[in-house]
Amino acid sequence: MPSFKAPTRDSRFVVNEVLKIDSYGNLPGFENSGTDVVDTVVEELGKFVSEVIAPLNLSGDQEGCTRHPDGSVTTPKGFKQAYDAFVESGWGTLAQPEELGGQGMPHVLGLLLEEYLCSANQSFAMYSGLTSGAVAAIKAKGSPEQQQTYLPKMISGQWSGTMNLTEPHCGTDLGMIRTRAVPQADGTYAITGTKIFISAGEHDLTENIIHLVLAKTPDAPDSTKGISLFIVPKFLLDADGNPGERNAVSCGSIEHKMGIHGNATCVLNYDGAKGWLVGEENKGLAAMFIMMNAARIGVGIQGLAQAEAAYQNAVVYAAERRQGRALTGPAEPSEKADPIFVHPDVRRMLMDAKAFTEGMRALAMWGGLLVDLSHKAATEEERANANDMINLLTPVIKGYGTDKGFETAVNMQQVFGGHGYIEEHGMSQFVRDARIAMIYEGTNGVQAMDLVGRKLGMNGGKAIQAFFAMVDRECAEAKGVERLADLAGRVEKANGELKAATMWLMQNGLSNPNNAGAGAHHYMHIMGIVTLGLMWIRMGQAAVAALAAGSGDAAFYEAKLVTGRYYGERFTPDAGALRRKMEAGSATMMTLPLEAFATA
Structure with a gap:
């Protein structure tokens, strides 16, 4: 029977220590978002989803929804009661405007809610998630009468x-x-x-x-x-x-x-x-894109969420399942076999998952903060810059986040060996649920083309140039910190690969659009690698500061530094290989006629 416990400690670290959300207390919606409030919200939310929503995940998957002859639909057993509890607790109102019945908390906490709900039960989370997107569209484009008619009851969950x-x-x-x-x-x-x-x-x-x-x-x-x-x-x-x-x-x-x-x-x-x-x-497409852009960030979080749930269960299994002996000699001589956790290949998969999920969580929460700042930052320039950055990053959050989220879920299933293929262990569901996130709200091929075809060139390339400068600046600063120097150097090199890939697209994509299409997927992944690398630098900076201040929980911060170093060693080298794939162009890819693909 799979389980899920909300990663509240890591979430609090990202929101409080990496994003430093309390430093935005002068902005609307952030007034009551100090560390104590955030800690309380995160812990109570984690408790709710872990105890009320997660237990319905496997049973909901097995039962499914039922359509009746009159066209009505019944959700799986327990969903209605859990939804009523969700509405009564007010969780769905967390980041909605106070004037419409919401609590007015920052959007970043709303995305945290989405992550926890999706990890606990993605099917359940989608009911409220779709509502949030519809609210965003009506709020932006609906008439005042439409807003007053529909939004309060949609926000309340009625x-x-x-x-x-x-x-x-x-x-x-x-x-x-x-x-x-x-x-x-x-x-x-x-x-x-x-x-x-x-x-x-x-x-x-x-x-x-x-x-x-x-x-x-x-x-x-x-x-x-x-x-x-x-x-x-x-x-x-x-x-x-x-x-x-x-x-x-x-x-x-x-x-x-x-x-x-x-x-x-x-x-x-x-x-x-x-x-x-x-x-x-x-003018409906522009209105719907408001909903779709919000949904695309949410879907990227679904990739993170399924990876996190699968990872948690794989860690437990690796610690309990005994097979073989450690390559360096018995780890537990008194037992007939060692836990599979001692085997390097199992460690490889678990460390990959840890590096991705923690890095992706930081990226998702930063994305949420950028959404907040795009509306609420103190100056028009700050709002515009935040809006440019989240527009640039949205296809990366959705595309890279769900590609790697699915890959992580598959690897966590692999940790279980044959038992991962058996439904009662739940790993199959994580893989199956994660797979849809690569498809809906615009397939990941569409996300890659959106990034390459629209987002790189918007405002004359202002956003991507700002991104390059930000990464270089933060890498240079981190290289002066002994425990971050290696990671920073590797991320800096990966950013160089991203710059070179961008230049290649400018030189070869305009003259032959197929070159841009053939390389878009690889480009999106290079940018994903660099972006998560930036997140690991920021998390490393926060960890070093906490250790220097003697903040306690030293094991947590030391693990952050080790995992960041692992990310640098194991993830960033892929940027160069992906660039070389991209620079192969489209000629060979587009040469064969359709009949050459026939197999019979």
Whole structure:
């Protein structure tokens, strides 16, 4: 039976000692985010998800969701009670605006909530996670009336939200959508069409579901420039603003999936459903991207979350499972065999996992802080710089975070050997649940192309140049600290590889776009390596400072320094190999005709 315990000690270290969140107390939303408050929030949240949500993970995977003949959907046993407890405790309101019923805490703590929930039970977490994205879109583009009508109850958890993009014939190419929105005399629109892969599209957790639907009006351009966004509630609201008559939207089926079985991923049929335009007509894609960008950071955190849960269980198993003897002689001569933890190859997988999860946690939390600063920093320049940086890093958080998260989950399954292949141990579920994160909210190939094709060149390359300068500056500073000098030198070298890769793209990607496409995945991974290296430098700086101050918990800080050194030795060398792969270009990749791929 798998287990999960929220990594509260590491989270507190990142938020308090690395990000130094209490230093932002002068900014809106940070006034009540001192160390004591953060510690209390983190510990109580960790206790809640570990005790209430995590025990439903394996059973929810085994049971799945059930669609009934009337189109209604029941979530797995215990989900409704756990969701009610989640709402009653107010966790979903943590980082939402106070004027809409939220607690007004920093976004960085909201991302911490997402991590813990996803590690404990990713299927369960998706119900509230989709709602947060829908809230962000309505808050940014909805009319004041729409905001007052929907947001308070969505933020409280009484109602939930979804995003409806994909259709049977199109996924990423949204210009091809066929769902139609026909204007009505009362100012509403009749929405007709079919959407697929709709996470949390129908369920029994909330009294209403607010669907955000992309559709085209009759005279709209037949491209992405003709997409509009609509609010389509499951239940229409009565005069008092409460759920009344059922709208003409129904769940046609639940997708049969590899993982996240506890989340109802639906085919939704819209048969003239009543909808309300959000923002301007034909401007829906920009509105939906607000939701998608928030979701992409959340999905990157899902990669971290599944890696963390798998890692925790692999560590326990490696300490208990006995097979063979240590290569240097029996570690425990009184026993018939040593724990597999003594074997270097097992250590390799566990150390890789530790280096990735702790580095990725720091990156995710920094990303959350950047989101906060993009809205709340003291000056317009600081807000713009933070916004540029999080826009640059979002495809890296999503793409690199989920690629490595899945890889880590697979390696943790490998630690279990044959038992990792047996469902009751739960490792298969971590692998299956992690796999979807590489696909939805834009596949990782799309993330890589977004990074290379859009983010590098935005504002004349301002963000990537700022990133290079920041890494060089922090590496130079860390090289003057004896215990960080080796790591800093290695990260500095990897940053050099990233600069060279960027220059190669500038010289070869514009003249032949296939070169950019062929190298985008490798480029994203180089940037991921450098970014996590920067996180390890920052964590190393915090650890050195804590040890020098005699802060206690010396073993924790010493482990940080060792793990950072491991990251430098084992992760950063890949940057050079990836650059050389990228510089091979696209010629060989694109040469063979389709028939050459046939095997029969």
